[in-house]
Amino acid sequence: MTSTPLVADGDRPREGGADRAVVDVAVGVLIRPDGRFLVTSRPEGKVYAGYWEFPGGKLEAGETVEQALRRELHEELGIAIGAAEPWKVELVDYPHALVRLNFCKVFDWTGELQMREAQSFAWQGLPLDVGPVLPGTVPVLGWLAAERGFEGATFSVA
Numbered sequence: 001m002t003s004t005p006l007v008a009d010g011d012r013p014r015e016g017g018a019d020r021a022v023v024d025v026a027v028g029v030l031i032r033p034d035g036r037f038l039v040t041s042r043p044e045g046k047v048y049a050g051y052w053e054f055p056g057g058k059l060e061a062g063e064t065v066e067q068a069l070r071r072e073l074h075e076e077l078g079i080a081i082g083a084a085e086p087w088k089v090e091l092v093d094y095p096h097a098l099v100r101l102n103f104c105k106v107f108d109w110t111g112e113l114q115m116r117e118a119q120s121f122a123w124q125g126l127p128l129d130v131g132p133v134l135p136g137t138v139p140v141l142g143w144l145a146a147e148r149g150f151e152g153a154t155f156s157v158a
Protein backbone atom coordinates (compact mmCIF):
# COMPACT_ATOMS: atom_id res chain seq x y z
CA MET A 1 0.00 0.00 0.00
CA THR A 2 1.12 3.53 -0.53
CA SER A 3 -0.15 4.91 2.75
CA THR A 4 2.61 5.60 5.20
CA PRO A 5 1.63 5.30 8.82
CA LEU A 6 3.22 8.04 10.81
CA VAL A 7 2.96 9.59 14.17
CA ALA A 8 0.88 12.65 13.49
CA ASP A 9 2.02 16.03 14.68
CA GLY A 10 -0.79 16.65 17.13
CA ASP A 11 -4.13 17.20 15.42
CA ARG A 12 -2.72 19.31 12.64
CA PRO A 13 -4.74 19.56 9.42
CA ARG A 14 -3.57 17.38 6.56
CA GLU A 15 -2.40 18.91 3.35
CA GLY A 16 -5.36 20.44 1.56
CA GLY A 17 -7.81 19.16 4.13
CA ALA A 18 -9.80 20.36 7.05
CA ASP A 19 -9.03 19.44 10.63
CA ARG A 20 -9.46 15.73 11.14
CA ALA A 21 -10.97 14.35 14.27
CA VAL A 22 -9.05 11.61 15.98
CA VAL A 23 -10.94 8.31 15.99
CA ASP A 24 -10.21 6.20 19.05
CA VAL A 25 -9.92 2.47 18.52
CA ALA A 26 -9.64 -0.24 21.17
CA VAL A 27 -7.44 -3.15 20.13
CA GLY A 28 -6.84 -6.41 21.97
CA VAL A 29 -3.66 -8.44 21.93
CA LEU A 30 -4.93 -11.79 23.20
CA ILE A 31 -2.06 -13.90 24.44
CA ARG A 32 -2.34 -17.61 25.25
CA PRO A 33 -0.35 -19.28 28.02
CA ASP A 34 2.04 -20.67 25.37
CA GLY A 35 2.75 -17.09 24.18
CA ARG A 36 0.96 -17.30 20.88
CA PHE A 37 -1.23 -14.31 20.06
CA LEU A 38 -4.44 -13.92 18.06
CA VAL A 39 -4.62 -12.09 14.75
CA THR A 40 -7.70 -11.74 12.55
CA SER A 41 -8.24 -10.70 8.95
CA ARG A 42 -10.36 -7.66 8.16
CA PRO A 43 -13.75 -8.59 6.71
CA GLU A 44 -14.94 -7.75 3.22
CA GLY A 45 -16.50 -4.30 3.01
CA LYS A 46 -14.09 -2.62 5.42
CA VAL A 47 -11.07 -0.57 4.44
CA TYR A 48 -8.01 -2.82 4.11
CA ALA A 49 -10.24 -5.87 3.69
CA GLY A 50 -8.20 -9.05 3.94
CA TYR A 51 -5.35 -7.42 5.86
CA TRP A 52 -4.37 -8.97 9.19
CA GLU A 53 -4.70 -7.05 12.43
CA PHE A 54 -5.41 -7.50 16.09
CA PRO A 55 -9.15 -7.64 16.85
CA GLY A 56 -10.96 -4.54 18.07
CA GLY A 57 -12.88 -1.55 16.83
CA LYS A 58 -13.90 2.04 17.32
CA LEU A 59 -15.08 3.42 20.63
CA GLU A 60 -18.72 4.43 20.78
CA ALA A 61 -19.79 7.63 22.54
CA GLY A 62 -19.18 7.49 26.27
CA GLU A 63 -17.21 4.24 26.22
CA THR A 64 -13.84 3.65 27.82
CA VAL A 65 -11.22 1.71 25.89
CA GLU A 66 -11.82 -1.36 28.04
CA GLN A 67 -15.60 -1.18 27.59
CA ALA A 68 -15.24 -0.82 23.83
CA LEU A 69 -12.80 -3.72 23.67
CA ARG A 70 -15.13 -5.94 25.69
CA ARG A 71 -18.04 -5.07 23.40
CA GLU A 72 -16.08 -5.44 20.14
CA LEU A 73 -14.54 -8.79 21.05
CA HIS A 74 -17.93 -10.10 22.07
CA GLU A 75 -19.54 -8.83 18.85
CA GLU A 76 -16.76 -9.99 16.53
CA LEU A 77 -15.45 -13.12 18.23
CA GLY A 78 -18.16 -14.20 20.66
CA ILE A 79 -15.84 -14.21 23.67
CA ALA A 80 -16.07 -12.51 27.06
CA ILE A 81 -12.78 -10.99 28.10
CA GLY A 82 -11.47 -10.55 31.63
CA ALA A 83 -9.18 -7.64 32.45
CA ALA A 84 -7.70 -5.62 29.58
CA GLU A 85 -4.23 -4.38 30.45
CA PRO A 86 -3.48 -1.01 28.74
CA TRP A 87 -0.21 -1.44 26.85
CA LYS A 88 0.62 1.07 24.06
CA VAL A 89 -1.06 3.97 22.27
CA GLU A 90 -0.26 4.75 18.64
CA LEU A 91 -1.54 7.55 16.41
CA VAL A 92 -1.76 6.57 12.74
CA ASP A 93 -2.58 8.98 9.93
CA TYR A 94 -4.34 6.96 7.21
CA PRO A 95 -5.90 8.47 4.10
CA HIS A 96 -9.29 7.29 5.38
CA ALA A 97 -8.93 8.45 9.00
CA LEU A 98 -6.65 9.64 11.74
CA VAL A 99 -6.84 6.88 14.31
CA ARG A 100 -5.55 6.49 17.83
CA LEU A 101 -4.97 2.82 18.50
CA ASN A 102 -5.26 1.90 22.16
CA PHE A 103 -3.63 -1.52 22.44
CA CYS A 104 -4.41 -3.66 25.45
CA LYS A 105 -3.08 -7.06 26.42
CA VAL A 106 -5.64 -9.66 27.35
CA PHE A 107 -4.72 -12.93 29.02
CA ASP A 108 -8.13 -14.13 30.21
CA TRP A 109 -11.29 -14.76 28.26
CA THR A 110 -14.08 -17.27 28.16
CA GLY A 111 -15.97 -18.75 25.24
CA GLU A 112 -14.99 -20.44 22.00
CA LEU A 113 -13.81 -18.20 19.18
CA GLN A 114 -16.51 -17.58 16.58
CA MET A 115 -15.76 -15.53 13.50
CA ARG A 116 -19.01 -13.57 13.51
CA GLU A 117 -17.96 -11.29 10.66
CA ALA A 118 -16.67 -14.13 8.48
CA GLN A 119 -13.11 -13.07 9.16
CA SER A 120 -10.22 -15.52 9.47
CA PHE A 121 -8.10 -15.96 12.56
CA ALA A 122 -4.70 -17.38 13.40
CA TRP A 123 -2.74 -17.95 16.58
CA GLN A 124 0.70 -16.68 15.75
CA GLY A 125 4.24 -16.44 17.04
CA LEU A 126 7.06 -14.40 15.51
CA PRO A 127 7.57 -14.10 12.62
CA LEU A 128 3.97 -14.08 11.43
CA ASP A 129 3.11 -16.65 8.81
CA VAL A 130 0.01 -14.78 7.59
CA GLY A 131 -0.20 -11.52 5.66
CA PRO A 132 -0.51 -8.83 4.50
CA VAL A 133 -0.41 -6.93 7.78
CA LEU A 134 -2.26 -3.65 8.34
CA PRO A 135 0.25 -0.78 8.53
CA GLY A 136 -0.97 0.29 11.98
CA THR A 137 -0.49 -3.26 13.22
CA VAL A 138 3.16 -3.63 12.25
CA PRO A 139 4.57 -1.73 15.28
CA VAL A 140 2.84 -4.17 17.62
CA LEU A 141 4.95 -6.96 16.20
CA GLY A 142 8.06 -4.92 16.96
CA TRP A 143 6.94 -4.33 20.55
CA LEU A 144 6.30 -8.04 21.00
CA ALA A 145 9.67 -8.83 19.44
CA ALA A 146 11.44 -6.45 21.82
CA GLU A 147 9.73 -8.02 24.82
CA ARG A 148 10.61 -11.49 23.65
CA GLY A 149 14.17 -10.82 22.53
CA PHE A 150 13.18 -11.85 19.00
CA GLU A 151 15.49 -10.55 16.27
CA GLY A 152 14.86 -10.34 12.57
CA ALA A 153 11.84 -9.66 10.40
CA THR A 154 8.55 -9.95 12.30
CA PHE A 155 6.47 -10.54 9.16
CA SER A 156 7.06 -11.25 5.51
CA VAL A 157 4.14 -9.65 3.63
CA ALA A 158 3.24 -6.04 4.45
Ligand SMILES: Nc1nc2c([nH]c(=O)n2[C@H]2C[C@H](O)[C@@H](COP(=O)(O)OP(=O)(O)OP(=O)(O)O)O2)c(=O)[nH]1
Nearest residue numbers: 025027053054055056057058092099134135136137
Ligand atom coordinates in the same frame (compact mmCIF):
# COMPACT_ATOMS: atom_id res chain seq x y z
N1 LIG B 1 -8.95 -3.48 15.10
C1 LIG B 1 -7.83 -2.96 14.65
N2 LIG B 1 -7.81 -1.80 13.95
C2 LIG B 1 -6.62 -1.35 13.52
C3 LIG B 1 -5.41 -2.04 13.81
N3 LIG B 1 -4.38 -1.35 13.23
C4 LIG B 1 -4.92 -0.29 12.62
O1 LIG B 1 -4.31 0.56 11.99
N4 LIG B 1 -6.30 -0.28 12.79
C5 LIG B 1 -7.20 0.74 12.24
C6 LIG B 1 -7.96 0.31 11.03
C7 LIG B 1 -9.20 1.18 11.11
O2 LIG B 1 -8.89 2.45 10.55
C8 LIG B 1 -9.41 1.34 12.59
C9 LIG B 1 -10.39 0.36 13.15
O3 LIG B 1 -11.61 0.58 12.59
P1 LIG B 1 -12.63 -0.56 12.17
O4 LIG B 1 -13.26 -0.14 10.92
O5 LIG B 1 -11.99 -1.89 12.20
O6 LIG B 1 -13.61 -0.47 13.42
P2 LIG B 1 -15.05 -1.03 13.63
O7 LIG B 1 -14.97 -2.52 13.76
O8 LIG B 1 -15.62 -0.26 14.79
O9 LIG B 1 -15.72 -0.69 12.26
P3 LIG B 1 -17.15 -0.29 11.80
O10 LIG B 1 -18.08 -0.87 12.81
O11 LIG B 1 -17.11 1.21 11.76
O12 LIG B 1 -17.22 -0.91 10.45
O13 LIG B 1 -8.14 1.14 13.21
C10 LIG B 1 -5.44 -3.25 14.55
O14 LIG B 1 -4.42 -3.92 14.81
N5 LIG B 1 -6.65 -3.66 14.93
